[in-house]
Amino acid sequence: MSMHTRLFIPGPVDVATDVLLKMATPQIGHRTKEASVLQKSIHDKMQKVFYTENRIMLSTSSGSGFMEGSIRSCTRKKAAVFSIGAFGDRWYKMAVANNVPADKFSSEPGQPTLPADVEKALATGLYDVVTVTHNETSVGIQNPVEEIGEVIKTYNADKADEEKVLYLVDAVSSAAGAKIEVDACGIDCLITATQKALGLPAGLSICSFSQRAYNAAKQVPFRGLYFDMVEIFDTIDKKNHQYPSTPSLAHMFALDYQLDRIMLEGIENRFARHTEMSKYVRNWAKKHFGILVTDEKYASKTLTTILKPEGFDLKELNKRLAMRGYTVSDGYGKMKDKTFRIAHMADNTLADVRGLLFEIEDILGLK
Ligand SMILES: Cc1ncc(COP(=O)(O)O)c(C=O)c1O
The missing domain is CATH 3.90.1150.10 (Aspartate Aminotransferase, domain 1)
Structure with missing residues (x-):
């Protein structure tokens, strides 16, 4: 080599050697109590990283898994996809590929998504999902997710629950490296992946998912299966932190350990x-x-x-x-x-x- x-x-x-070695932990049955304990431990630590009380969900996929799952599971009317580069464009492509109604709003090259752009789109009343890329890796730009969150909160203030717009944010290349206060920003689904600022190998997608997003997703008839956010949410709830299919326990051992290292720092x-x-x-x-x-x-x-x-x-x-x-x-x-x-x-x-x-x-x- x-x-x-x-x-x-x-x-x-690069992944620290002691973190890599945790992936070699002997396997355990994924339906055991031990697996539940491991998954709950990650859940509670990730809530701290995301500054949220919302449910944390894991998926054995790269970050794209929950991007696709969330836009498909959450969109009832139409998604407003805000793009400032290749990964914003990808979210739009995912909507199209899943027959999810969506419009793309692109900023000028090198410019962020501005709260005013979101406000203008929402004023049409056409949308019930907004997607924003927190950190667009193709251009190295970080979007103002707090200010955008304020716009969405204001829009939602006088709406009935089922009319409220859901706020989905791609933080694949920034979470755990940049502070994102999920609950303060009103983010319904914040998505990241292990191979970036968390400092692990690729293989897990991680998201927070609000009760409001869950309630809305239940109204969507065809959510797919592997990335059905309702199914994952329900399984965690009803089966004490278990998952519908066999997860990568190797990643989970390493993630749980890496989260301890992060808390130690x-x-x-x-x-x-x-x-x-x-x-x-x-x-x-x-x-x-x-x-x-x-x-x-x-x-x-x-x-x-x-x-x-x-x-x-x-x-x-x-x-x-x-x-x-x-x-x-x-x-x-x-x-x-x-x-x-x-x-x-x-x-x-x-x-x-x-x-x-x-x-x-x-x-x-x-x-
Ligand atoms: C901002 C952003 N979103 C989404 C993705 C896709 O994530 P993954 O490759 O983990 O599926 C990436 C990957 O580089 C990214 O940087």
Whole structure:
């Protein structure tokens, strides 16, 4: 096997060896009390990471699993899908592929979803679901989910329960690296995945799911089966934290352990570490290249999208970085040719990031 290169790409991320080893825990029966205890333990710890009292649900899939499951299970009338890049577009594609009525609202390239955009769409009265990407990984932009939440709360204030709009948020590349207060924002479903800021291998999708979302989803006749949010919610409730199908217990052993590590660091310290790394990389990138995001208020905490200068050869840089034990990421989607990305998430520290940037400076002869 070739030498391992440290991953500064937006997932999968490097996983601490002790966390990886937890995946080798001997298997247990998934219908045992032990499995229930494990699943409840993850549930309670994830509630702290998400700042919520809502039910936490796990799925043996990558993050896309709950994105597809939530839009299909929750949309009764029509979904308003707000997109600022490739992953917002993906949520819209999922709606179309599942015959879920949806409209897509795209921001100008490099711009966030603004609360006013959401307000305007809701004023039509056509929608009962809003989807927002918290951290759009293709462009390195973080959307103002709190302000958008206020707009949705105001819209819902005088509506009967069945008329209320549900708020679904994709935090696949940011949860556990950036603070998202689910209950304070009024988020009905917050989705993440293990292979990003949580610092585990890919394989589990994790979401919070509100009682309101559950009640609404019950009105939807065809929710699919594997990602039926009602079925998963009911099984957790009625069978004491069990799941409808066989979950990846290996991931659960590791996630439960990693959540202890996260609590040991302190969740607020973890967010502060991500903010510190993001500021450092942005300042460095501005000095040497330029960054995509125009208003730094919306800059991602978990990755930085950097403008490629004329003739910049990312492949060549990565080849030379690999010899020194590092990898960074190319641009993604429509921004592939114009940008490259440096991720700073999960268990990486400022010292790790500085080590990477030092090597890039040395290779490119940056002063
Ligand atoms: C913002 C965002 N949403 C959704 C996804 C899809 O997640 P997954 O690859 O875990 O299915 C990704 C993956 O990179 C992402 O960054």
